[in-house]
Amino acid sequence: MSNWLSPYVTGSVDAVVDLPGSKSITNRALILAALADGPSRVTGTLRSRDTDLMLAGLAALGTGITADPADPTSVEVTPAPLHGGSVDCGLAGTVMRFLPVAAALATGDAAFDGDEQARTRPLHTVLDALRDLGVSIDGDSLPFTVHGTGAVTGGPVTIDASASSQFVSALLLSAARFTDGVQITHSGAPVPSMPHIDMTVDMLRTAGVHVEATADNTSWTVYPGSISAVDWAIEPDLSNAAAFLAAAAATGGRVSVPRWPSTTTQPGAEIVGILERMGAVASRGDDGLLTVTGPDVLSPIDADLRDVGELTPTIAALTALAHGTSTLRGIAHLRGHETDRLAALTMEINRLGGDCRETDDGLVITGVPLRAGVWQTYADHRMATAGSLLGLRVPGVEINNVGTTAKTLPDFVSMWETMAGTAS
Numbered sequence: 258m259s260n261w262l263s264p265y266v267t268g269s270v271d272a273v274v275d276l277p278g279s280k281s282i283t284n285r286a287l288i289l290a291a292l293a294d295g296p297s298r299v300t301g302t303l304r305s306r307d308t309d310l311m312l313a314g315l316a317a318l319g320t321g322i323t324a325d326p327a328d329p330t331s332v333e334v335t336p337a338p339l340h341g342g343s344v345d346c347g348l349a350g351t352v353m354r355f356l357p358v359a360a361a362l363a364t365g366d367a368a369f370d371g372d373e374q375a376r377t378r379p380l381h382t383v384l385d386a387l388r389d390l391g392v393s394i395d396g397d398s399l400p401f402t403v404h405g406t407g408a409v410t411g412g413p414v415t416i417d418a419s420a421s422s423q424f425v426s427a428l429l430l431s432a433a434r435f436t437d438g439v440q441i442t443h444s445g446a447p448v449p450s451m452p453h454i455d456m457t458v459d460m461l462r463t464a465g466v467h468v469e470a471t472a473d474n475t476s477w478t479v480y481p482g483s484i485s486a487v488d489w490a491i492e493p494d495l496s497n498a499a500a501f502l503a504a505a506a507a508t509g510g511r512v513s514v515p516r517w518p519s520t521t522t523q524p525g526a527e528i529v530g531i532l533e534r535m536g537a538v539a540s541r542g543d544d545g546l547l548t549v550t551g552p553d554v555l556s557p558i559d560a561d562l563r564d565v566g567e568l569t570p571t572i573a574a575l576t577a578l579a580h581g582t583s584t585l586r587g588i589a590h591l592r593g594h595e596t597d598r599l600a601a602l603t604m605e606i607n608r609l610g611g612d613c614r615e616t617d618d619g620l621v622i623t624g625v626p627l628r629a630g631v632w633q634t635y636a637d638h639r640m641a642t643a644g645s646l647l648g649l650r651v652p653g654v655e656i657n658n659v660g661t662t663a664k665t666l667p668d669f670v671s672m673w674e675t676m677a678g679t680a681s
């Protein structure tokens with residue numbers, strides 16, 4: 258795969274970057290719309306590999322999906338009784354975990370497969386939970402087949418969700434349509450990415466679903482009932498915004514992101530506080546314009562990223578540019594993301610002459626002078642954006658397969674080059 262020379266800036270960036278919709282909110286809205294009691298319109302839909310796979314998967318199972326030809330981010334979703342079909346999950350966690358639960362409500366066999374690399378991502382927890390809830394499934398990882406009978410009994414189920422919050426979100430999203438709803442008990446090490454479960458609960462409530470969660474983050478109940486059709490307006494993707502805001506921090510420059518929500522369930526919003534801890538200054542105007550201004554020198558941090566693991570590649574790249582040693586903890590579960598992100602970040606930062614060490618649950622990174630080199634991405638969109646961040650400060654960083662950013666941000670290269678002032 259070809260390499261892309263990521264832009265190097267001698268000064269600082271100064272840009273306004275408008276981000277497309279959130280992957281996480283889009284794929285939840287699409288599932289809820291497909292299971293709702295009437296048609297829904299989703300506006301600001303992210304159109305990227307992960308979300309297009311969700312659209313295609315729902316359509317393959319019988320849901321009516323119509324994108325406005327004049328504005329593909331405006332999508333009409335018309336629920337229909339689900340039937341069997343073939344679903345490609347790509348490398349999308351939200352598709353491989355959320356959709357099988359909806360497919361259990363179908364009449365017929367739903368066959369799931371995905372990228373080679375997706376076959377090793379943790380998945381059996383959600384399939385075992387479905388089995389416990391009365392669903393017949395062949396397989397424990399991709400590829401597998403859900404034998405839907407048109408109904409799921411549901412009821413109590415105990416799972417270990419310490420490898421991914423998506424196991425809980427997956428069950429919650431479809432459970433109102435189970436005959437007995439669901440009562441999930443988590444048993445195991447703490448659940449990562451908790452704000453993503455809060456996002457699921459929040460969206461279920463918006464769709465009129467009765468859902469309860471205990472304060473200790475170990476059990477959730479969804480009562481059986483209908484899911485209301487909702488016209489969903491998707492917020493910009495704040496996790497994708499993080500890499501651009503981090504560019505301001507890395508270069509002592511300024512990046513603004515319009516339409517930053519005043520309140521949000523997206524964990525990506527936490528990037529602002531993290532950048533402030535590293536020395537940046539942030540403000541949000543009444544018009545929703547969030548601006549980050551970078552410091553002359555980046556300070557190291559000691560941060561528990563368990564809730565915001567998705568931000569790790571961005572933060573790790575920044576700490577490799579900071580003056581001092583940073584410790585990132587609480588992120589052992591990143592070994593089951595698109596790739597083993599702890600190993601990948603260590604390998605690639607060190608390949609550029611950096612000083613990164615893996616621990617049991619994270620990374621220890623010391624900022625040292627870096628050199629040119631090829632940054633491998635392991636089919637991971639966030640590895641590509643992390644390498645690009647280093648490329649702003651280190652001349653000659655080439656990103657292998659930058660196209661992997663299409664997973665959640667197909668326009669990444671042009672947006673990044675425009676921000677850096679190198680767009681042709």
Ligand SMILES: O=C(O)C1=C[C@@H](OP(=O)(O)O)[C@@H](O)[C@H](O)C1
Pocket residue numbers: 280281282350351420421422423426449450453566567590
């Ligand atoms: O539910 C979601 O939309 C997500 C949950 C998180 O997964 P994990 O809990 O596996 O970290 C996050 O990292 C992923 O990018 C999106």
Ligand SMILES: C=C(OP(=O)(O)O)C(=O)O
Pocket residue numbers: 348349350351567594595639665
């Ligand atoms: C972990 C991620 O994705 P997925 O939804 O595929 O788990 C991510 O986008 O950082």
